[in-house]
Amino acid sequence: MESQSPSQSSGLFDPVLNVFQAVGAFILNFFQRAGALTIFIGQAIYHSFVPPFFPAQLWRQLVDIGYYSLPVVGMTALFTGMVLALQSYTGFTRFNAEGAIAGVVVLSVTRELAPVLAGLMVAGRVGAAIAAEIGTMRVTEQIDALSTLSVNPFKYLIAPRLIAATVMLPILVLIGDIIGVYGGYVVSIYNLGFSSGSYLTQTWDILETMDVVSGLVKAGAFGFIVAMMGCYNGFNSGRGAQGVGAATTNAVVSSSILILIFNYLLTQVFFS
Amino acid sequence: MSTATAKIELKNVCKAFGSNHVLNGADLVVPEGKSMVIIGGSGTGKSVMLKCILGLMTPDSGSILIDGQETIGLSPKDRDALMRKFGMLFQGAALFDSLKIWENVAFGLIQGRGMNRKDAHDIALEKIKAVGLRPEVADLFPAELSGGMQKRVGLARAVAASPEIIFFDEPTTGLDPIMADVINQLIVEQVEDIGATALSITHDMGSVRTIADYVAMIHEGKIIWTGPVEELDDSGNPYVEQFIHGKADGPITRRVA
Numbered sequence: 001m002e003s004q005s006p007s008q009s010s011g012l013f014d015p016v017l018n019v020f021q022a023v024g025a026f027i028l029n030f031f032q033r034a035g036a037l038t039i040f041i042g043q044a045i046y047h048s049f050v051p052p053f054f055p056a057q058l059w060r061q062l063v064d065i066g067y068y069s070l071p072v073v074g075m076t077a078l079f080t081g082m083v084l085a086l087q088s089y090t091g092f093t094r095f096n097a098e099g100a101i102a103g104v105v106v107l108s109v110t111r112e113l114a115p116v117l118a119g120l121m122v123a124g125r126v127g128a129a130i131a132a133e134i135g136t137m138r139v140t141e142q143i144d145a146l147s148t149l150s151v152n153p154f155k156y157l158i159a160p161r162l163i164a165a166t167v168m169l170p171i172l173v174l175i176g177d178i179i180g181v182y183g184g185y186v187v188s189i190y191n192l193g194f195s196s197g198s199y200l201t202q203t204w205d206i207l208e209t210m211d212v213v214s215g216l217v218k219a220g221a222f223g224f225i226v227a228m229m230g231c232y233n234g235f236n237s238g239r240g241a242q243g244v245g246a247a248t249t250n251a252v253v254s255s256s257i258l259i260l261i262f263n264y265l266l267t268q269v270f271f272s
Numbered sequence: 273m274s275t276a277t278a279k280i281e282l283k284n285v286c287k288a289f290g291s292n293h294v295l296n297g298a299d300l301v302v303p304e305g306k307s308m309v310i311i312g313g314s315g316t317g318k319s320v321m322l323k324c325i326l327g328l329m330t331p332d333s334g335s336i337l338i339d340g341q342e343t344i345g346l347s348p349k350d351r352d353a354l355m356r357k358f359g360m361l362f363q364g365a366a367l368f369d370s371l372k373i374w375e376n377v378a379f380g381l382i383q384g385r386g387m388n389r390k391d392a393h394d395i396a397l398e399k400i401k402a403v404g405l406r407p408e409v410a411d412l413f414p415a416e417l418s419g420g421m422q423k424r425v426g427l428a429r430a431v432a433a434s435p436e437i438i439f440f441d442e443p444t445t446g447l448d449p450i451m452a453d454v455i456n457q458l459i460v461e462q463v464e465d466i467g468a469t470a471l472s473i474t475h476d477m478g479s480v481r482t483i484a485d486y487v488a489m490i491h492e493g494k495i496i497w498t499g500p501v502e503e504l505d506d507s508g509n510p511y512v513e514q515f516i517h518g519k520a521d522g523p524i525t526r527r528v529a
Contacts, residue, residue, distance in 0.1 A: 052386075054383070140364055140366055141362045141363070141364060141366040142366050142367075142368055142369075144323075144326075144328050144360075144362070144366065145360070145362060145366040145367075145368070147326070147327070147328060147355065148326060148355065148358055148359065148360040148439075149355075149379055149380035149383070149384045149429075149433075150352060150355045150356050150380060150383075150384030150385065151379070151380070151383045151384050152348075152352070156383065
């Protein structure tokens, strides 16, 4: 009587086992990463509120993230407002609804476009810079050096960036709101021939506090996301230039996607 | 080496990364006030052992005692207090790019210990001079210095707070022989000056003979020989003999991937 050896027996099931193994490895990897990110976020928030604080670091980040992002956010808001007025005009004239342009511009800018576009621009400028800087510090052992000098890297590196981005993005978006609405106003008055007084009246009449506040809350959330993804990916950067490059790419991509997802969720919360 | 005077003691420390068992039950005793150098090939677990002692990595099992106190599983507050005993010279110096040289040297004093900038600046200048650098260097940035000068600054930073224990990670890597000897001499001077216990890892046998009181050899994650530096040449251990003479033939085999 011939008996089947264990190796022959397992060989029959190899393809099936491989699929289970791959699925299992994927699920384990997913939960491992999700767990690591959750712990990182928890530690980052904890160290943002518990002393010692590093005010000089916080000030530097407020300037880097806020002041130096102003031109990018301002230009984005200005041209977005201008294009929005033009596009609304070409569409609304078909229905004799030109009078709605001022409302469309101000609501679109304050509720959606200024926070989302500012978030995406800051993700590209600041998120990438944070990931690259912290990633390089990881690779060159500067983060380990902080620990050996009795300085907690979360307090010194992560907390100032997190606080600065969460505080500065709403301020940038508020400025972006004003510039964006002004862009729409300029096009409407000087290009499309609207009356300045009636345009401003329509803008003011339709705008509600909640429109601006919802945009600013979104901006705070987006700032948090940008800084967190930059710090997390930089802190866990792989070795060498390739590792830092991958960390930078991951920071920008993940924060951009999360901004779009959270924009939907927050819109649902505010306006559903 | 008596355990009673041990400043650092490792007992059966294990650390694995997936299926790669880097530390395989490492045991080590570093006597107080002495300089221990760990030698061993690349990938044998030297750096991982150092990072486990520093708390930058957590061992899977085993025990690490500093002054007789278990350090694995310390609370963050106790870990912070323990870190004040340590100073470290990193392989690439690990200076902070955005800070001036004197701020790098004074970093642990200002940020870690809350010393005012004036006093910290004075101590930093003193340490910069002690490692043979001109005072004008203090206001430069790390990128403006050569590799050897960066190592000196790293050494000044490591000793600035007069730590009880100093770690040296490949202190002479990437330096010419003369600069390597200068760094070795400075290490000896500084360690003796502050009366610290030193733990170094290196491949450089010149460095070993200059800075070590005791030598330990690590192979495949275990300490396979320990003894005074004077006994290094007569260890009778084939692994040690192969390593110190740099021979390709011997019990240590290298897989070429």
